[in-house]
Amino acid sequence: MRECLRSVYEVVLKDVSVRIAGLTGQGIEFATEVIVGACALKGLNVYTFRWFPTIVRGGSTYSEIRISDVEISAPPDKIDVLAVLDESGVKDVDNLLLRDSIILIDESLSIPQYNCRVFRQPLKKTSSEAKSRPNIVVVGFISGLLGLGYNSVSIVLEKISKKDLLESNLRGVEAGYKLFIESGLESFDLPSLSASKSIVQGSDMVALGALSAGCKFFAGYPITPSTSIMEKIMKWFPEVGGLAVQVEDELSAISMIIGASYAGARSMTATSGPGLSLMVEGIGFAAMAEIPIVVVDVQRVGPSTGMPTAYEQGDIDLATHPSHGDVPRIVLAPSTIEEYYSMTMLAFELADRYRCPVILLLDQVYVMNYFTLDKLEASRTSGRKNVSSVGGGLLQVFPSYSGSADGIPSPPLDGFLVVASSVEHDVKGLGTQDGKIHVDMSTKRLRKLGELEESPVGWEVLGDAEACEAVVSIGSCRGAVEEALEKIRKSSRMMLHIPLKQLWPLPRMLEETLKNVEKIYVIEQNASGQLLNLVSSKLPKTAELRSIRKFDGCPFRPVEIYRGLVYDGGG
Amino acid sequence: MDVFERAKPRWCPGCGDFSIYEALKNAFYELNLKPEEIVIVCGIGCATFIWSYINTNAVKGIHGRVLPTATGVKLANPRLKVIGVSGDGDAYSIGCNHLVHTARRNVEITYIVVDNGVFGNTRGQSSPTTPIYSVMKNYPSGWPEKPINPLLLALVSGVTFVAQGFIGDVKRLKEYFKEAINHRGFSLINILSVCPTFNLMRTVRELREKIVYVEEEGAPLEDVRDAVNLVLSIQREGKHPVGVIYKKLEPTYNELVGAMDKLDPAINYKRISGISERDLGLKIFLKDQE
Numbered sequence: 001m002r003e004c005l006r007s008v009y010e011v012v013l014k015d016v017s018v019r020i021a022g023l024t025g026q027g028i029e030f031a032t033e034v035i036v037g038a039c040a041l042k043g044l045n046v047y048t049f050r051w052f053p054t055i056v057r058g059g060s061t062y063s064e065i066r067i068s069d070v071e072i073s074a075p076p077d078k079i080d081v082l083a084v085l086d087e088s089g090v091k092d093v094d095n096l097l098l099r100d101s102i103i104l105i106d107e108s109l110s111i112p113q114y115n116c117r118v119f120r121q122p123l124k125k126t127s128s129e130a131k132s133r134p135n136i137v138v139v140g141f142i143s144g145l146l147g148l149g150y151n152s153v154s155i156v157l158e159k160i161s162k163k164d165l166l167e168s169n170l171r172g173v174e175a176g177y178k179l180f181i182e183s184g185l186e187s188f189d190l191p192s193l194s195a196s197k198s199i200v201q202g203s204d205m206v207a208l209g210a211l212s213a214g215c216k217f218f219a220g221y222p223i224t225p226s227t228s229i230m231e232k233i234m235k236w237f238p239e240v241g242g243l244a245v246q247v248e249d250e251l252s253a254i255s256m257i258i259g260a261s262y263a264g265a266r267s268m269t270a271t272s273g274p275g276l277s278l279m280v281e282g283i284g285f286a287a288m289a290e291i292p293i294v295v296v297d298v299q300r301v302g303p304s305t306g307m308p309t310a311y312e313q314g315d316i317d318l319a320t321h322p323s324h325g326d327v328p329r330i331v332l333a334p335s336t337i338e339e340y341y342s343m344t345m346l347a348f349e350l351a352d353r354y355r356c357p358v359i360l361l362l363d364q365v366y367v368m369n370y371f372t373l374d375k376l377e378a379s380r381t382s383g384r385k386n387v388s389s390v391g392g393g394l395l396q397v398f399p400s401y402s403g404s405a406d407g408i409p410s411p412p413l414d415g416f417l418v419v420a421s422s423v424e425h426d427v428k429g430l431g432t433q434d435g436k437i438h439v440d441m442s443t444k445r446l447r448k449l450g451e452l453e454e455s456p457v458g459w460e461v462l463g464d465a466e467a468c469e470a471v472v473s474i475g476s477c478r479g480a481v482e483e484a485l486e487k488i489r490k491s492s493r494m495m496l497h498i499p500l501k502q503l504w505p506l507p508r509m510l511e512e513t514l515k516n517v518e519k520i521y522v523i524e525q526n527a528s529g530q531l532l533n534l535v536s537s538k539l540p541k542t543a544e545l546r547s548i549r550k551f552d553g554c555p556f557r558p559v560e561i562y563r564g565l566v567y568d569g570g571g
Numbered sequence: 572m573d574v575f576e577r578a579k580p581r582w583c584p585g586c587g588d589f590s591i592y593e594a595l596k597n598a599f600y601e602l603n604l605k606p607e608e609i610v611i612v613c614g615i616g617c618a619t620f621i622w623s624y625i626n627t628n629a630v631k632g633i634h635g636r637v638l639p640t641a642t643g644v645k646l647a648n649p650r651l652k653v654i655g656v657s658g659d660g661d662a663y664s665i666g667c668n669h670l671v672h673t674a675r676r677n678v679e680i681t682y683i684v685v686d687n688g689v690f691g692n693t694r695g696q697s698s699p700t701t702p703i704y705s706v707m708k709n710y711p712s713g714w715p716e717k718p719i720n721p722l723l724l725a726l727v728s729g730v731t732f733v734a735q736g737f738i739g740d741v742k743r744l745k746e747y748f749k750e751a752i753n754h755r756g757f758s759l760i761n762i763l764s765v766c767p768t769f770n771l772m773r774t775v776r777e778l779r780e781k782i783v784y785v786e787e788e789g790a791p792l793e794d795v796r797d798a799v800n801l802v803l804s805i806q807r808e809g810k811h812p813v814g815v816i817y818k819k820l821e822p823t824y825n826e827l828v829g830a831m832d833k834l835d836p837a838i839n840y841k842r843i844s845g846i847s848e849r850d851l852g853l854k855i856f857l858k859d860q861e
Contacts, residue, residue: 212855213838216647240839249668255639255643256643259630259645263644375853376853379859417607417626
């Protein structure tokens, strides 16, 4: 296996990975930000992943930074540099350290022996002499080792340091850099590419997407890992005339966005698994009353409180079946960081067109970590009239719920009263217990998504369309799958890859595209194979199904998927 | 034609909800409001059927979520008069949490709670305002819980307009509604009502005997402590305070955060791209940019 890996990395010009391990409170996130920032200044591509516990201080944590001069969207298969601030942060590295890998560790710490190059350095002593902090000294050492240059690092430090810490941070970096020079280690000498890149998190993309879609109302309740979306929206909304409210619970959040959307504002909430569980009754209400809303769910490890800070794709079942009764709903799972922006915008368009809840199913790894990006492309949106059509002049109730032949309801016009009801209702929204009307209205509500079933959004087929083997993946698995497939193709094994983004309604094309395929691998990050269960009804009966799953809280590494595909799937 | 009449109201004979229907409709008339200027947000329970009978904009929501839903409506379109209607179960049981927090926000909503001390729509179970030891369908040997005190709860939570109405006095009830609708802030009117079908322990006659009109005691008061004392002193004698008990002007949520509809509804891509460039160093391009 090691041999295979090596051959891949020879192809890539530069692909260097760093892990910084220690305790929460030791400034590992800050160190990550500085290194990522310096890489972005040099125009390099970065993928980061952070493991951290719920305790704010003193829990073991690590951060992985993969740097490359080509675009990357998966965690690394190897660690070139492991910097250790506390030994408890060193875990699960056995398969990642190569013989050439460097372990940088404070002289006072001890870790088990690994078959690689260990450098004991006076990190703590140096930092106290420089009146700085060990994490900053590590940044200095690593930036020397990677060849990021003192200049880039100090530019980043000036931008993100707290004012009163800037001097001490600069001293720390300098001292760390000196340690690197004295160590006699050879630099990785990362190149400088043309234009510098921007550093973004998925939460930035979602918030910007909401802004760009003309979302004017947000209500939410803090919950890891979705809180940063709320914070960014709260920061930016006042500048674009939006209103964001932190409310008492998720029941309130979902109800409030329903009220605001009824009154005319494009509205959204963001939550995570436990919050989504609380919101399901409201989602059913929005579906019944045909009020457009966008619900963002950043998945975390469940069930129940689970592992709140870790990554899993375990909400597929809940998101696709979110409430009692026959509920029209749309579920989207973007698969790239750019799609976190474009699909957020799209979610608002779809919610308005089909007048139903749209759930954006997101991954913790993309929302919370740092990535590099050149630019974003927005498609122009019609937005929605900011002020409601509620408040017109005529006394009739508008027949909002009549719909055309395809069941798609017409938006209320000015000058009518508007009634929205959780109770089964006639075309005007007025309550009824008439079984016949219920049959008509239910049929109409479900029929309206037929259009999306036929022409799904975000449909993509990657790889060789004639292949007799296929992979269906979800969300952020895409990057690791693509990297694994690149290697598989080298052995002349043809595979096509569908990163499935419209989870509900399931695209009819799924069956059509895969009808000649003999073997299908479904790749996802949960224990029970929720994606497999969801899509299996739409997969050709003749194909052999294989499931590759991972659920230890960390994202798939490409090699893990490669192994799954070579050794023919897991459970 | 009666512009506020959507359908003939149907409740059990003798139900308190008829009085509320009359009083609310007449309050709208006397305030010269038009149906399109009003949104009635209803929860679940017999009283909430009012949305089917009064002709205005309406949201018939889910159980317990009247206040957050109404808050969303008001924040998105502050020009609307937003009226919430709940029963005691909707407001003080399943939705009680929202009452406390809506009070803190002082959103301009008129909240009407029809308090008949029983879950009537589900046919006769005890509610948070059912007196202790009451013999109920679900507690044949007596309800072992103390009732909630809606007026005190509202006062200490910071509701800026607290009133109690009585279904046996529709004229005064209408006046409370008018005053509440005109109040700049969150108003709560708890209405002493009856359920002649499922709560035979409470009758209009018995309630009438116990009423004390607080206007005779110097209300509405502007000091919470005085208001709490007034309520307590009347209740200690086994009586019910009726009238506007407390009223105070404080900044509303809309006033504090700025109204959304004053701002440009068009999507300002330039500004959004500016935000992105400033905070992330990231340019946003419009695909179909001319």
